[in-house]
Amino acid sequence: MPNPTAAMLVIGDEILSGRTQDSNLHLLSKRLSEVGIDLREARVVPDTEAGISEAVNQLRSRYDHVFTSGGIGPTHDDITSDAIARAFGVALDVREDALQALIAAYPGGRKHLNPERRRMARVPDGAELIANPVSGAPGYTIENVHVMAGVPAVFEAMLGGLLAGLDGGQPVLAKSVRIERPEGEIAKDLGKIARAFPQVSIGSYPYYGDGIPGSNVVVRGTDQASVRQASARVRRLVVPREQ
Amino acid sequence: MPNPTAAMLVIGDEILSGRTQDSNLHLLSKRLSEVGIDLREARVVPDTEAGISEAVNQLRSRYDHVFTSGGIGPTHDDITSDAIARAFGVALDVREDALQALIAAYPGGRKHLNPERRRMARVPDGAELIANPVSGAPGYTIENVHVMAGVPAVFEAMLGGLLAGLDGGQPVLAKSVRIERPEGEIAKDLGKIARAFPQVSIGSYPYYGDGIPGSNVVVRGTDQASVRQASARVRRLVVPREQ
Numbered sequence: 001m002p003n004p005t006a007a008m009l010v011i012g013d014e015i016l017s018g019r020t021q022d023s024n025l026h027l028l029s030k031r032l033s034e035v036g037i038d039l040r041e042a043r044v045v046p047d048t049e050a051g052i053s054e055a056v057n058q059l060r061s062r063y064d065h066v067f068t069s070g071g072i073g074p075t076h077d078d079i080t081s082d083a084i085a086r087a088f089g090v091a092l093d094v095r096e097d098a099l100q101a102l103i104a105a106y107p108g109g110r111k112h113l114n115p116e117r118r119r120m121a122r123v124p125d126g127a128e129l130i131a132n133p134v135s136g137a138p139g140y141t142i143e144n145v146h147v148m149a150g151v152p153a154v155f156e157a158m159l160g161g162l163l164a165g166l167d168g169g170q171p172v173l174a175k176s177v178r179i180e181r182p183e184g185e186i187a188k189d190l191g192k193i194a195r196a197f198p199q200v201s202i203g204s205y206p207y208y209g210d211g212i213p214g215s216n217v218v219v220r221g222t223d224q225a226s227v228r229q230a231s232a233r234v235r236r237l238v239v240p241r242e243q
Numbered sequence: 244m245p246n247p248t249a250a251m252l253v254i255g256d257e258i259l260s261g262r263t264q265d266s267n268l269h270l271l272s273k274r275l276s277e278v279g280i281d282l283r284e285a286r287v288v289p290d291t292e293a294g295i296s297e298a299v300n301q302l303r304s305r306y307d308h309v310f311t312s313g314g315i316g317p318t319h320d321d322i323t324s325d326a327i328a329r330a331f332g333v334a335l336d337v338r339e340d341a342l343q344a345l346i347a348a349y350p351g352g353r354k355h356l357n358p359e360r361r362r363m364a365r366v367p368d369g370a371e372l373i374a375n376p377v378s379g380a381p382g383y384t385i386e387n388v389h390v391m392a393g394v395p396a397v398f399e400a401m402l403g404g405l406l407a408g409l410d411g412g413q414p415v416l417a418k419s420v421r422i423e424r425p426e427g428e429i430a431k432d433l434g435k436i437a438r439a440f441p442q443v444s445i446g447s448y449p450y451y452g453d454g455i456p457g458s459n460v461v462v463r464g465t466d467q468a469s470v471r472q473a474s475a476r477v478r479r480l481v482v483p484r485e486q
Contacts, residue, residue, distance in 0.1 A: 018272035030261035044285040076434035116430030187359030191319040204318040
């Protein structure tokens with residue numbers, strides 16, 4: 001059975017304006033490889049309700065899972081939940097279990113719950129909470145969409161709990177081979193190996209070390225024997241054949 | 244006149260598999276802010292011809308510019324140019340000026356030009372070359388799509404030359420204010436300021452320093468006076484008002 005598929009949706013003006021470098025995509029891509037969920041696409045959209053809701057609807061119809069990060073805080077620019085409710089056509093209300101999670105996280109408890117913080121307890125109808133062990137305010141799963149925070153420490157903590165409960169597939173194995181020859185020199189042989197092993201993916205990534213061009217070749221796949229055989233063939237390219 | 248709009252398309256399995264953390268989006272977003280081009284969306288897609296070509300066609304119809312990175316090297320997994328030619332419905336042929344750029348970059352000149360390297364001189368009909376001062380193999384612009392390399396040093400060098408020739412708009416000014424209070428405490432006042440200055444964007448980004456929650460607030464816009472006035476109002480939130 002093929003592995004489940006997934007997309008990521010990164011929400012936030014700060015990524016597109018250059019203020020912040022996103023790191024959640026890199027974290028998610030590594031974690032999903034480990035549990036055997038294939039990340040097929042990622043998108044970054046700004047904080048607009050229409051843009052978020054359109055992207056969510058496109059992605060959730062195409063992939064088994066959609067993971068979002070960002071836009072679920074208490075401020076005026078946190079509109080992800082409004083957009084998710086709109087995408088699914090459901091109501092968005094403050095929910096008691098989400099409120100309890102918030103109250104438990106504030107030193108002052110319920111008396112610190114001003115209207116802005118209460119916004120973080122709004123959950124689209126039919127969603128299930130994702131625990132936030134860092135700062136209280138929960139994420140949630142609605143159908144196949146998992147809505148999480150953008151702050152990297154919170155995203156990571158939410159993802160840990162979430163992935164423990166999802167069905168994965170076969171973990172992807174990867175072997176890297178560093179070849180101190182330019183890509184143009186090994187491209188033909190690499191192409192032959194790729195054709196001989198259609199069940200693995202062979203990627204080639206050039207680098208320039210001290211001005212000398214080299215290639216990092218990565219063999220990836222779920223079948224251990226094929227990955228091993230293909231990478232053994234790749235390793236033979238480290239030393240040029242006699243001409 | 245509003246600023247021109249743009250999208251980025253990052254091409255490559257290595258980003259989605261977790262092998263590599265993309266840095267080209269962050270670089271592009273900073274550079275475009277400086278020249279007054281609004282980056283509105285980014286997508287990451289794997290090395291498949293159909294996926295790349297579909298994304299290019301969606302994005303080029305929506306935005307004034309599309310910037311791509313990745314997939315224009317000599318190996319079997321470098322299929323961006325095939326996908327671009329397919330998206331535009333034009334032929335893809337080795338072109339003499341691109342070939343000359345490659346020959347000039349190789350110490351061995353023309354005799355190092357094997358068939359795999361010649362692939363890098365294939366350019367979709369009607370495109371204009373983007374110089375690659377790092378490693379020779381050029382990028383190109385076809386209509387409003389700018390096709391560049393994925394290796395960060397090459398992407399940066401290509402982008403520098405390209406942006407010098409594009410018409411930008413008004414640079415976006417940004418002022419950051421660090422407020423050692425949790426977002427939930429300042430959210431109401433921040434919302435008021437955002438409503439009072441609809442022409443600027445006010446983003447709030449929580450942080451946890453030594454376990455104490457704080458907020459970084461960023462005021463962005465093209466009108467200097469509004470950005471200054473709005474950020475002065477934000478700075479008053481640094482000290483809580485007397486209750």
